[in-house]
Amino acid sequence: MRFFRNPNVTIAIFAVYTAVMYIILLPKNNEMSTVEKWVNVGVSVVVLALLWVLLRKREKLRRERERDMEERRKNLK
Numbered sequence: 001m002r003f004f005r006n007p008n009v010t011i012a013i014f015a016v017y018t019a020v021m022y023i024i025l026l027p028k029n030n031e032m033s034t035v036e037k038w039v040n041v042g043v044s045v046v047v048l049a050l051l052w053v054l055l056r057k058r059e060k061l062r063r064e065r066e067r068d069m070e071e072r073r074k075n076l077k
Helices: 007-025 034-076
Strands: none
């Protein structure tokens, strides 16, 4: 399960899912204008980018906590 903790893998899965949904569903949607469709795609890309940044930051904080805990264990011995 360590593989799925990698933020790049998580974002890649979400990006593929989003792309497939847009490829399948957007051409069939005749109620939205072309501009609305592109705005929808753009917002999704921005959300995925923000999620990627936040997940990378969370992973970095987790690694720093692990490193600090390891240093504390060494200092206690």
